[in-house]
Amino acid sequence: MHPNLIEENIPLAHLHTFHIPVTARYYSAIASQEVLIELLRDKTLPSLPYIVIGNGSNLLFVDDFPGWVQHITIGGIEKIFEDHQHIHLRVGAGVEWHQLVMWCVERDYAGIENLSLIPGTVGAAPVQNIGAYGVSFSEVLEELEAVEIHTGKVRKFTKQDCRFGYRDSIFKNDLRNQYIITNVTLRLHKKPKLQITYGAIQETLAKMEVQTLSIKAISDAIIHIRQQKLPDTDKLGNAGSFFKNPVINQQAAAKLQEAYPSLPANVLTPLHDTAFKVSAAWLIEQCGWKGYRRGDVGVYADHALVLVNYGQATGQELLTLSTDIQASVLQRFQIALIPEVVILPLPQTTLKSPDYDTRTPTL
């Protein structure tokens, strides 16, 4: 047993951005790959449901967590390669994503400036392939290291190995709950390719009277846009976009276009010939939910995709609101909204491997 590494009955409100006052039966802050391997290989630990968290910016707890919360806090930003065009950085999974972006912007390392102010940690970025303002994490990943939960073995994954998609990767599919990411290596550019075509970036740059484009200017503009649209998680509990933007086929897209001939730009985006991404925020707003409040839960008045905790909300109240929204969007548009946030506790987070089943319940 590891009394120093495993704590009991730990409050989780400050460890996730919805700030629901739930507890974890067991909790470990894991600050290095070595400690993680030691814990995973320890056969004296019982088979427990577990979750791996970064800074909890994509989680909704509807109840106390009955198992083991593994909080990855591995730090460090290290330059491991540099030539005249590129720089490779190895970054610990527990580093705050936005701190990494700021570190790079200060040094003029380009590639992630459009991802400024995204909440969460570096280790969570590949799992759901975070993206914003025309850029996604997959574009800068060189490789990553992850520890296999069942064996404690370290494995390297290249970008191809990760099978990235929209808010998606192998870690959410075939390898779901099988690996814990411990560090990532990013390939950033010294000569930036600036991406300013998405949404309000150009307009904001103009408003800010930016004369010379730079990665700092783009980062500032994106911080400004996000601060206007998305609530600060320290002031108002939320998890950013609650739902993914649904993908619909050509027929459904044509029907939507016909019913709403003046659809605003960005509501319907072609992914390829037969698939279109629809703005979930728009669908929710059309159903009248934007700014809606019920007790201490609601839909943020400045962005319909953000569900908020006004103070004393329970996870169950937020979940009920989310299912009511899903039902009304389904009824009106025949489009199913899928949550982007992970709703916990989930039965599939239980460790089921034979290795773990041999553990004796000594905790």
Ligand code: EPU
């Ligand atoms: N819109 C509405 N009502 C609203 C908000 C938006 O109708 O209340 C419409 C507007 O037409 C707008 C369009 O939706 O042009 C798209 O809105 P936005 O640019 O805010 O993007 P989004 O699709 O709602 C996605 C990500 C965000 C990311 C932004 C910017 C998903 C699920 N969400 O939101 O990511 O910051 O693009 O790139 O893909 C997150 O994942 O937590 C997150 C905040």
